[in-house]
Amino acid sequence: MKYYCGLDVSLNNTAICVVNQDGEVIRESEVPTEPVAISQYLKATGLPMERVGLEAGGLTPWLCHELLAADWPAICIETRHAKAAMQAQQVKTDRNDARGLAHIMRTGWFKEVHVKSHASQKLRVLLGNRRCLLDKRLDIDSQIRGTLKVFGHKTGKVTPATYERRIRELVNDDKELQAYIFPMLEVRRHLVQQCNVLEKMILDWVKKDEICGLFMTIPGIGPLTALAFKTFVDRPERFQHSKAVGAAVGLTPRKYASGEVDYDGHITKCGDAFLRSHLFEAAKVMLSRVGRPSALKVWGLRLAKRSSKKKACVAVARRLAVIMHDMWRDGTVFEVNEEAAAVMAA
Structure with missing residues (x-):
């Protein structure tokens, strides 16, 4: 029994x-x-x-x-x-x-979920905490900008490094506003410092990891995306086919087929939203800012001309997930395609 x-x-x-x-x-x-x-x-x-x-x-x-x-x-x-x-x-x-x-x-009517190893879980904590501190800093920036607009103080274009100096200039003549704004700036400064500490931990870890170094040979893939992908997959052998990785991250279209109705919908957006957003950003960087030619970039640019840049970025993000899994299994390095370079030059 x-x-x-x-x-x-x-x-x-x-x-x-x-x-x-x-x-x-x-x-x-x-x-x-x-x-x-x-x-x-x-x-x-x-x-x-x-x-x-x-x-x-x-x-x-x-x-x-x-x-x-x-x-x-x-x-x-x-x-x-x-x-x-x-x-x-x-x-x-x-x-x-x-x-x-x-x-x-x-x-037996269930779908099993992979439970990550303790090492991957800890690295996920590092990535998540860094993202949390960054989000809190952005919330404080938006709160200060919004409150100062009421008094006609326009922040204008600033960088994260020059933001605090600009805010202090705007409230320099108002002692009451200084008492309300300066505590926010103090908290913001600590958030930036601790976020930088966690970011350095991530960079130090990625530098000594061979798999992440392998992923970063792909144009557009940075340390955060490489580490997010590594901790998501955890063990490459758990995916029998690399194409399944794109579906697991939620970058494949929905399918509805019943009777005479048969259509593909938007992407499923199931799985890891953190990794999906980083792959999408990496795809945008590859298509718009990276100068190195590759067959993937040529394919993505052609797709963008036929449909839209957003759809092309989603498609490239899915292919990036598939390629990264193949690279992990085979230990191969992403190489520039000479034929793709000739196509781009033309």
């Missing part, structure tokens, strides 16, 4: 349900959200588990790694699939959700 387990995880407690291959509920309980407590409960049942499933969430990487280390067949499942499967239930409780997850494990 085969047994399947569903875990509905919350911050403090986890609902557990165990069903057999015929769909009969064998065990139900609630334990603290700790890997040791969950593992002890599963051992106490004395049942051989075929699959142990839990939805993707904030605690999922930690729980999955610990349960796998304890030799439990833990599987992280995609939240939209789980929601669609359990949407028919009339009463939503943690107990019912755990029961639904157990039945999903039994039927």
